[in-house]
Amino acid sequence: MSPDSLLYDWNRDAPAWESRHVAVLDETLRDGLQSPSVQNPSLEQKLEGLRRMARLGVAAVNLGIVSVSAAARAEAEQMLSVIREERLPLLPVCAGRTLAGDVTPIIELSQRTGMAIEVSVFVGASPIRWRAEGWDLERVSRLTREAVRLGASAGLPVTFVTEDTTRTPPTTLRRLFELAIEHGATRLCLCDTVGAASSAGVQALVRFAREVAPAHVQLDWHGHDDRGLGLANALSAAEAGVGRVHATALGVGERVGNTPLELFVANLALLRGQEPRATALRDYAAHFASALGMEIPDNHPLVGQNAFRTATGVHAAAIVKALGQDEALADRVYSLVPVSHFASGHDIRIGYMSGSSNVVHWLRRHSIEPSEALVARILDRARSAKRVLRDDEVFAVVRAR
Numbered sequence: 001m002s003p004d005s006l007l008y009d010w011n012r013d014a015p016a017w018e019s020r021h022v023a024v025l026d027e028t029l030r031d032g033l034q035s036p037s038v039q040n041p042s043l044e045q046k047l048e049g050l051r052r053m054a055r056l057g058v059a060a061v062n063l064g065i066v067s068v069s070a071a072a073r074a075e076a077e078q079m080l081s082v083i084r085e086e087r088l089p090l091l092p093v094c095a096g097r098t099l100a101g102d103v104t105p106i107i108e109l110s111q112r113t114g115m116a117i118e119v120s121v122f123v124g125a126s127p128i129r130w131r132a133e134g135w136d137l138e139r140v141s142r143l144t145r146e147a148v149r150l151g152a153s154a155g156l157p158v159t160f161v162t163e164d165t166t167r168t169p170p171t172t173l174r175r176l177f178e179l180a181i182e183h184g185a186t187r188l189c190l191c192d193t194v195g196a197a198s199s200a201g202v203q204a205l206v207r208f209a210r211e212v213a214p215a216h217v218q219l220d221w222h223g224h225d226d227r228g229l230g231l232a233n234a235l236s237a238a239e240a241g242v243g244r245v246h247a248t249a250l251g252v253g254e255r256v257g258n259t260p261l262e263l264f265v266a267n268l269a270l271l272r273g274q275e276p277r278a279t280a281l282r283d284y285a286a287h288f289a290s291a292l293g294m295e296i297p298d299n300h301p302l303v304g305q306n307a308f309r310t311a312t313g314v315h316a317a318a319i320v321k322a323l324g325q326d327e328a329l330a331d332r333v334y335s336l337v338p339v340s341h342f343a344s345g346h347d348i349r350i351g352y353m354s355g356s357s358n359v360v361h362w363l364r365r366h367s368i369e370p371s372e373a374l375v376a377r378i379l380d381r382a383r384s385a386k387r388v389l390r391d392d393e394v395f396a397v398v399r400a401r
Contacts, residue, residue, distance in 0.1 A: 003332040015239060017271040023059035023244040025220065026261060028288060030062035030095055032248035035257060041291035043075055047082050049249075049291060052284045053090060056265060056277065060091035060244070062120065066109055067102040073109060080113045093118040093159075098140075098147035107154040119151035120189070122161035125168040125176060137172065144176055145183050152184025159187035159220060166190075166197040170208055177212045187218045190242070192233060195226025195256075199236040206240035222246040225257050234259040235267060249288035250296065266302055270336075276302065278342045308339045309347040311388045313355025316348045320357045350378060351388035368398060 029049065033040055041049065053061055063076040076094060083090050094109065096102025098121045110117040123140055130136060144160065151158040160180035162168060177188055190205055197205070202221075209219055221237035221244070223230050234245045251260035262285050266276035285303040289296045298305040310316055315334050322330035323346070330346065331338040339346055348361045359378045363370040378397050382389055 003326075003329050007332070011271075014271070017268070018273065020238070021243065022238045022268060024057070024261060024265060025060040025062060025093065025244055025246045026053050026058045026248070027062050027222070027246045027258060028249040028252065028261070028292075030064045031222075031246070031254070031258060032252040032292075033064075034254040035252040035292075036254075037294065038252055039293035041288075043078060045287075045291035046075065046079060049287060050079060050082055050088055050090060051086070052280075052287050054088040056262070056280045056284045058090065058261070058265075060093050060118070062093045062095055062246075063117075065095050065102065067096055067105045073105060076109060077113060080109070080115050080117075084113070084115060091118060092116075093120050095120045095122065095161075096147075097121065098123040098143040100146060100150055103147050103150045107151065107156065110154070110156060116156060118157045118159060118187075120159045120161055121147045121151065122163055122189075122191075123147075123176075124164060125162035125172060126164035127169070127172075128167065129164055137175065140176065141179055144179050148180050148185050149183040157187070158185045159189050160185040161189040161191060161220075161222070163191050164193040166192045166201060166205060167194070173208070174212055177209065181213065181217055185217065187220055187244075188213055189220035189222055189246070190237070192221075192223040195224040195228075195230060195233075197223070197233055198229065199232060202233045202236040203240040206237055206242055210241055218243045220244045220246060223259050224253065224255070225251060225259070226255060230257070230259045231263055231267070234264050235271075238268070249292070250285060250294070250300070252288075252292060252294070262303060263301055275337060275341065278302075278337075282342070302337070302342060308335060308343040309349060310334065311349040311351035311358065312353050313358060316361060317355060317357040319346055319348065320361050349388045350382045350394060352383050352385055354379065354382055362394060363398075366395075374398065 029046055050061060063079050064072055066073045066076045080092055083092060092115060094106040094117050096106060103119060103121060106117055106119050123143055148158050148160055162176060188209055190209055219242040221234060221242045223233045238245055245264060247259040247261035247264045249261055251257040262281050266281060269276045282303055285296055296304055301307060318333050319330055322333045331340050348358050350358045350362055356375050359375045360370045378394060381397050
């Protein structure tokens with residue numbers, strides 16, 4: 001009997017995802033680098049990152065704000081060369097404020113390389129931002145009109161990005177959206193800049209934007225994780241009808257970060273009844289963790305150290321019993337996805353909540369014949385500790401016999 005036949009799915013009445021197209025724009029090399037906790041990767045690391053994105057199925061990549069420096073423009077040009085020469089299926093995007101001084105370098109870069117670059121122009125839209133900046137509707141409207149028209153007149157696709165969309169009144173959004181579309185914007189990006197939205201708020205905003213925008217204008221979602229809803233809101237936005245979601249590797253970004261790209265991609269697959277691509281997910285996450293100078297959190301789903309590790313006696317006992325019957329059964333008894341596809345076997349550890357099954361499995365995995373006395377000694381050592389034992393600590397008990 002297949003393990004799948006033993007699983008009841010309460011998600012089966014959810015909206016169908018099989019025919020829904022949702023693209024992913026990788027913001028790691030732009031918004032992600034605003035995290036206070038990461039380092040700027042080397043050019044070689046960025047180039048390899050592009051390859052990992054392509055293998056994972058990412059559709060577009062933000063190469064950064066090229067107006068900030070000559071170095072930023074040179075790096076973007078190198079990344080464009082790799083995309084072209086290696087035929088990576090990535091749409092290049094460059095960001096800028098709604099200023100001619102930010103848009104013109106993108107146009108020049110496109111002309112120099114002969115590649116179409118999506119121009120992503122952003123401006124603060126919320127009343128609180130306007131109060132802080134001393135802006136008003138007249139000023140923001142003028143900036144929007146000029147920047148969008150400049151990019152569109154160069155024959156480039158233009159995305160109009162309203163920062164803090166989720167805290168902006170509909171009257172303001174309608175005015176700015178209609179103005180941007182009138183002057184050539186082909187996409188509108190809805191931003192939850194400080195992670196203020198709930199799922200209901202996301203869906204209401206997407207419905208509103210869809211009513212304002214004609215059918216040929218696409219919608220993007222760009223969310224932050226300030227209240228821990230970044231991934232959930234991105235999925236809500238996709239369900240509500242946005243065609244593209246922005247995300248970053250491991251959710252890095254300003255403050256607590258953005259939508260984690262690898263988890264968004266994995267959840268899209270699961271919602272479509274597919275198994276996430278284990279190797280591509282691991283390779284992508286591992287590369288960017290190293291490039292950004294950070295560790296993958298142990299409890300990070302699917303790619304963290306604890307994703308397929310247990311030290312709990314009841315769980316370990318069920319896994320061991322399942323292993324005695326069928327590896328496919330053991331693969332799923334305490335896991336959402338097949339363990340053997342994502343890790344090199346079950347990682348059963350020994351700790352203060354462990355039982356004899358943990359110890360027996362650990363000993364046999366290390367080619368040590370378990371005896372009742374040895375198992376008891378290891379459990380005594382584990383129960384005197386306040387954490388899971390390291391392998392060397394278990395080996396020490398084994399040698400002491």
